[in-house]
């Protein structure tokens with residue numbers, strides 16, 4: 686593989702959205718509009734990445750932090766490029782960027798029941814938090 690991983694910019698948006706749309710396990714919402722992603726990248730410089738194989742965008746991950754903890758969202762690798770270490774490499778880039786920013790721990794949200802995805806995270810060293818549930822509310 687001649688894969689290049691580099692920081693995501695908003696110019697990557699169309700390709701990244703196309704990858705997310707075809708990736709099971711990535712839940713999209715109004716928070717993924719071009720405007721929202723541009724704001725996210727501005728607020729979290731140097732933390733989100735894309736992987737390219739030549740012309741083709743084959744991986745993407747959003748990462749940010751709130752000053753205390755890091756959060757990874759929407760990790761996706763093209764089906765054609767899975768099981769070659771690319772998912773792990775993208776996550777490692779995020780963790781290393783978080784460390785550089787002084788952030789000591791990172792969280793992810795995984796859809797309950799997606800066993801392949803859970804197996805991926807566990808196999809790269811992440812711990813499932815059985816004592817926590819996620820709760821949400823709209824601000825409007």
Ligand SMILES: CC(C)(COP(=O)(O)OP(=O)(O)OC[C@H]1O[C@@H](n2cnc3c(N)ncnc32)[C@H](O)[C@@H]1OP(=O)(O)O)[C@@H](O)C(=O)NCCC(=O)NCCS
Nearest residue numbers: 710760761762767768769770771772773801802804805808
């Ligand atoms: C999850 C995903 C990003 C993994 O990407 P990937 O590049 O294939 O992952 P890697 O090759 O780095 O895998 C690292 C290890 O994770 C484990 N793993 C990866 N995919 C797995 C699967 N489908 N089932 C079980 N274990 C898996 C393996 O142990 C693998 O190491 P190995 O190939 O040497 O056995 C990819 O399958 C994907 O895009 N899925 C759809 C979107 C998604 O679910 N994203 C996560 C949102 S939280």
